[in-house]
Structures are given as C-alpha cells and as structure tokens.
Amino acid sequence: MSSSRWAGSITKSTHDQWALARRGLAAYLQNLDAGVAMVRRRLALPIGEKGSRGEPGGYRSRQEWHAKSRRLAVLEHRRQAAGADWQAGRVRVVRGGKRLANTRHHLDTAQLTAQQWRERWNAARMFLSADGEAGKRYGNETIRVTPDGQVSLKLPAPLAHLANSPHGRYTLTCVVAFPHRGDEWSDRIETNAAVAYTIHHDPDRDRWYVTAAWQRKDPVTVPLDAALASGCIGVDTNDDHLAAWRLDPHGNPVGEPRRFCYNLSGDAEHRDAQIRHALTRLLHWTRRTGVDAVAVEDLDFSDSKTREKHGRKKRFRNVISRFPTARLRARLISMAAEAGITVVAVDPAYTSRWGAEHWRKPMTTPTRNTTRHDAASIVIGRRAQGYPARRRTSPPPHHQSDGAGHRNVQAGQDTTGREEPRRHDTGPHHQGVSPDADRKRATSAPNTVRDARTGQDSLLLSV
Known part of the structure; x- marks a missing residue:
C-alpha cells in the first residue's frame, strides 16, 4: 500500500542497517580468531617462560594456565555460534538501539521513568527519511523543502485523505532553516539537485529537527x-x-x-x-x-x-x-x-x-x-x-669539512647558519x-597520489 518512494527509502535503510551489522559481525569474528590463536599459543608455552619482543610468553602460574584453558573453551564456543550466523547470513538488529533497549531494565540507574524511556524509544524507532531525486522539484519529491523553509510531505495512498495541500501533500505550518552550509543547500535546491532529508524528534527538548544531506563530487587530485x-x-x-x-x-x-x-x-x-x-x-x-x-x-x-x-x-x-x-x-x-x-x-x-x-x-x-x-x-x-x-x-667520510656535501639535509642554499659546525x-x-x-x-583519499609502502599507484578511496 505504500508508494514506491517511501518503499525505496525503507528498503535502503534496511539494507544499510543489515550491512552495518554484517560488518560488525565480521569484526567480532576477527577479534575472536585473534583471541583464540593467542590463547592457544600461550597455553602451548611452558609456564613462566618469558616472551619475545612483541609477543607475550607463557602464563605465570598453573592457576592462570587452568583459567585460560577454560577461557579458550568459551571463546571457541562463541566463535562457533558467530560463525554459524555468518554462514547463514543472519544478523541481529535492534531498531532503536540495543543499549536503549537494555536501559528499560535499569531505569533507576539511568534515572529515567517508564514514560521518559518510552518517549525516547518511540523517537529512536521512528522512521521519517527520504533520499534525494535529481531533476525533481527542489531535489526531493517525498520530503520537499522550499527555499523559504516550508516543509511538505508526499503522503502514501492509505493516508491521502489527511492531505492539506494539492496532489496528496501534507504541508507543515512551521518553517525550517539551515544555519550550517545554508548557502550551499540553497544553491542545490535552486538547480533541483538531489538532497536527502531526515526528520527526527528530540524527546528531551521536545523539538523536531530536519537534517539535509547530499553527496559531492570527488575533489581534484593534488600532486x-x-x-x-x-x-x-x-x-x-x-x-x-x-x-x-x-x-x-x-x-x-x-x-x-x-x-x-x-x-x-x-x-x-x-x-x-x-x-x-x-x-x-x-x-x-x-x-x-x-x-x-x-x-x-x-x-x-x-x-x-x-x-x-x-x-x-x-x-x-x-x-x-x-x-x-x-x-x-x-x-x-x-x-x-x-x-x-x-x-x-x-x-x-x-x-x-x-x-x-x-x-x-x-x-x-x-x-x-x-x-x-x-x-x-x-x-x-x-x-x-x-x-x-x-x-x-653523519659527517662526510673522508674528512670533517663539507667537501662531500652539507650535513644539514633540509637546509636550503640561502639558509642562515647552514655552514656552522655540528651542534x-x-x-x-x-x-x-x-x-x-x-x-x-x-x-590518503581523496588527495591520493601514490602509495609509498608498495611503490605502486594507489586507488582513490570513496568517502
């Protein structure tokens, strides 16, 4: 029942959140692999053996060795569970945030009431965002912001009866302003360049905010x-x-x-x-x-x-x-x-x-x-x-004068005191x-010239 614009925004947000959780799971697996390999290495060393530079040695006592052997079993179990999720492509996403969800069980510690937590939870789970569309009026057909700050939304078909403006749009009575980079935002909407908008609510201040975002072209590479x-x-x-x-x-x-x-x-x-x-x-x-x-x-x-x-x-x-x-x-x-x-x-x-x-x-x-x-x-x-x-x-090898070149490697020809003796x-x-x-x-990107660690030209990284 939703329009294609709202459905596209919801789909893109879901895919981005899934990709973020997927990258977090990959980092978690990498950390578990490093921990398992390190514990196995130290358990294989004799107790009390000193480590080399950059690598720890054996454990200090028999008790610590036994505790770490149990720790290894815990890490291997976590690695097995996380690996199964990775193979199945399964991620765990909490809309609104896991930390805020856990805060519900510790309201006294967070100094919140149940009503205050509920307001924060509803605000965090609210989704009101739309990607920009180049060529459309003011760069966004779903959430439109005019140059004078008037905000209007394109309602889905089931909510079309709530529209207070023509063409199924709902116009807000308040106006918005962008103090930061407002001139650049004005230039983009005047040329109908794509601008994405997100509307969110701050329950602590009881205020609504509109965030505008857009993508710039890659800057010119500088030698x-x-x-x-x-x-x-x-x-x-x-x-x-x-x-x-x-x-x-x-x-x-x-x-x-x-x-x-x-x-x-x-x-x-x-x-x-x-x-x-x-x-x-x-x-x-x-x-x-x-x-x-x-x-x-x-x-x-x-x-x-x-x-x-x-x-x-x-x-x-x-x-x-x-x-x-x-x-x-x-x-x-x-x-x-x-x-x-x-x-x-x-x-x-x-x-x-x-x-x-x-x-x-x-x-x-x-x-x-x-x-x-x-x-x-x-x-x-x-x-x-x-x-x-x-x-x-170092001084020249054959004598102590400057016959083989000056000792100060960064001094120019006209630098004062370049011929003075070594300090x-x-x-x-x-x-x-x-x-x-x-x-x-x-x-590093975006002004990448060359990667000196490999001696080859490096690729530009997207920001």
Missing part, C-alpha cells in the same frame, strides 16, 4: 610536491588529544606546538561530535597558517585490541581500544576535502621513539616543555616530506639507520 610546497602540519594521534606542529618546506618546526583535546567517553554521538570538533579546530588552524597538507599516522589496532594478547595490561588495552583510528581517518578525509587540504598518511613505526630521541630535548626551552607527543608530530611531518627523523646526517650532542644516539623515507610516504 604531493605541490601540496607540500608550503610545508605541512604533523599530527600525532592519541587517545585524548591531537598533538600538532607546523613544519616549513625544509622540515624545520615553526612556532609553537598545538594540542586539540577530545573526550571519548559517553555514547557514540558524543564521541563522534568530540572528534568532529577537534578536527574542525585542527583544519581551521591549518588554513590560518597557510599550509595545504596535514600528515597523520596510518594507524590500525584491529589485531591488537584482544585482551588475550596484552594480559593484565588493562590500562594499555583501554588506551588502544579508545583510539578512534577508523572514525578519525574517515572524518579527517571528508572534512579536509571540504577545506581543500591534502591528507598525507605515513608509516607510524617508531615515530614516538625517534621523536623523543632526536627532537624532544632540542625543542624544549625554559618557557616550553616539549612532550613526547609533540616531538612525534615533528617526525610524522618530516616523514611525509621525505626527510629522515634525524635533523642532521653538541643533545641526547642518546643509536646506530640504527632510519627506514627509507621515500618508501614511507603515502597520501
């Missing part, structure tokens, strides 16, 4: 050398803040380090808003400095979040679990594309260690205490520019050679 011509911003990602430092085209830190904090506690909407606000401040500061590129680490903790690998290190497991790697990367790519800023993804290996070794002490002054994260942001930016972590290379020792130095910088540079 890496052109993006780094004015320097870059090195960003070190942490569980509670982003540490950033501006670097000039020669890899030298300029000005003071910046820190953009966020709080990842609370629900998913709060965490997403915190990340969005931190990235907004970062991109605004980047534009003010006149830099066109941001260098970030290509982090991925998908195989390291299992508690079976790190054992009693609850604080460390909590830290890596809170790292918003995927969400932050997706947000940064989309927001940087809107601001015209290139995102350069680099290898995260040893950035904190080399930053503390080569840059923390030299950049510390009586009025500035450079942290380990600030120093790591310098290494990240230099790696994106193709420079090694160390500020100077005194500023900290411990290791004889290990830093990895090839050219191999470690890579740009």
Whole structure:
C-alpha cells in the first residue's frame, strides 16, 4: 500500500542497517580468531617462560594456565555460534538501539521513568527519511523543502485523505532553516539537485529537527610536491588529544606546538561530535597558517585490541581500544576535502621513539616543555616530506669539512647558519639507520597520489 518512494527509502535503510551489522559481525569474528590463536599459543608455552619482543610468553602460574584453558573453551564456543550466523547470513538488529533497549531494565540507574524511556524509544524507532531525486522539484519529491523553509510531505495512498495541500501533500505550518552550509543547500535546491532529508524528534527538548544531506563530487587530485610546497602540519594521534606542529618546506618546526583535546567517553554521538570538533579546530588552524597538507599516522589496532594478547595490561588495552583510528581517518578525509587540504598518511613505526630521541630535548626551552607527543608530530611531518627523523646526517667520510656535501639535509642554499659546525650532542644516539623515507610516504583519499609502502599507484578511496 505504500508508494514506491517511501518503499525505496525503507528498503535502503534496511539494507544499510543489515550491512552495518554484517560488518560488525565480521569484526567480532576477527577479534575472536585473534583471541583464540593467542590463547592457544600461550597455553602451548611452558609456564613462566618469558616472551619475545612483541609477543607475550607463557602464563605465570598453573592457576592462570587452568583459567585460560577454560577461557579458550568459551571463546571457541562463541566463535562457533558467530560463525554459524555468518554462514547463514543472519544478523541481529535492534531498531532503536540495543543499549536503549537494555536501559528499560535499569531505569533507576539511568534515572529515567517508564514514560521518559518510552518517549525516547518511540523517537529512536521512528522512521521519517527520504533520499534525494535529481531533476525533481527542489531535489526531493517525498520530503520537499522550499527555499523559504516550508516543509511538505508526499503522503502514501492509505493516508491521502489527511492531505492539506494539492496532489496528496501534507504541508507543515512551521518553517525550517539551515544555519550550517545554508548557502550551499540553497544553491542545490535552486538547480533541483538531489538532497536527502531526515526528520527526527528530540524527546528531551521536545523539538523536531530536519537534517539535509547530499553527496559531492570527488575533489581534484593534488600532486604531493605541490601540496607540500608550503610545508605541512604533523599530527600525532592519541587517545585524548591531537598533538600538532607546523613544519616549513625544509622540515624545520615553526612556532609553537598545538594540542586539540577530545573526550571519548559517553555514547557514540558524543564521541563522534568530540572528534568532529577537534578536527574542525585542527583544519581551521591549518588554513590560518597557510599550509595545504596535514600528515597523520596510518594507524590500525584491529589485531591488537584482544585482551588475550596484552594480559593484565588493562590500562594499555583501554588506551588502544579508545583510539578512534577508523572514525578519525574517515572524518579527517571528508572534512579536509571540504577545506581543500591534502591528507598525507605515513608509516607510524617508531615515530614516538625517534621523536623523543632526536627532537624532544632540542625543542624544549625554559618557557616550553616539549612532550613526547609533540616531538612525534615533528617526525610524522618530516616523514611525509621525505626527510629522515634525524635533523642532521653523519659527517662526510673522508674528512670533517663539507667537501662531500652539507650535513644539514633540509637546509636550503640561502639558509642562515647552514655552514656552522655540528651542534653538541643533545641526547642518546643509536646506530640504527632510519627506514627509507621515500618508501614511507603515502597520501590518503581523496588527495591520493601514490602509495609509498608498495611503490605502486594507489586507488582513490570513496568517502
């Protein structure tokens, strides 16, 4: 009995929710496989055997070994049940959210009454959304918003008798406005470009909201050398803040380090808003400095979040679990594309260690205490520019003059003081050679140029 437009919106929403649950089940299976493999490995080792670098050893006592053997049976049972759901293509979706559904059994803890919970539940389960249609009037035939903010809905056939406007439409008496990107929205509806709308209710404020969304074309690809011509911003990602430092085209830190904090506690909407606000401040500061590129680490903790690998290190497991790697990367790519800023993804290996070794002490002054994260942001930016972590290379081999080339690898011909002698020792130095910088540079979509980890041209990723 529903119209094709409403049926299409419902079908698309159902498919998207199923796909999201399917991806969550795949991540759950991956985590279970990692946990089972780690427990089996540690159970096979002698009790008390020390582990190697990056791999834990045997369990400390006989009691812990016995407890972990029972833990292995639990994980294998969960893996079998989840694997059966995966093979059958079965997912479990709770419209309105599983957390809100479980809150019904803990109203005292949530400080809610039954009526308040019911209002939230009805609002979360309400579906009033329509995809855009290019070429239709104002870009959407189902939910139409005129340039002056008037909202009207195309009613399905069973509800056509409730229409208060011609052609089976119901027009609201109130008007809406879009303070954020309102000019861009006006330009799209004037040309009848597709705009999707979602209407939802906030029971706490007792207010209705209309959300508009549309898809942009892929931005123009920017060459890496052109993006780094004015320097870059090195960003070190942490569980509670982003540490950033501006670097000039020669890899030298300029000005003071910046820190953009966020709080990842609370629900998913709060965490997403915190990340969005931190990235907004970062991109605004980047534009003010006149830099066109941001260098970030290509982090991925998908195989390291299992508690079976790190054992009693609850604080460390909590830290890596809170790292918003995927969400932050997706947000940064989309927001940087809107601001015209290139995102350069680099290898995260040893950035904190080399930053503390080569840059923390030299950049510390009586009025500035450079942290380990600030120093790591310098290494990240230099790696994106193709420079090694160390500020100077070793002296020429045949004599101590500059006959074989200058020692300062990033100084230009007109740089003041480039012929000065090497500075005194500023900290411990290791004889290990830093990895090839050219191999470690890579740009992430949408301004992807090349993937330096493989040495091949990489594909553009959709946002």
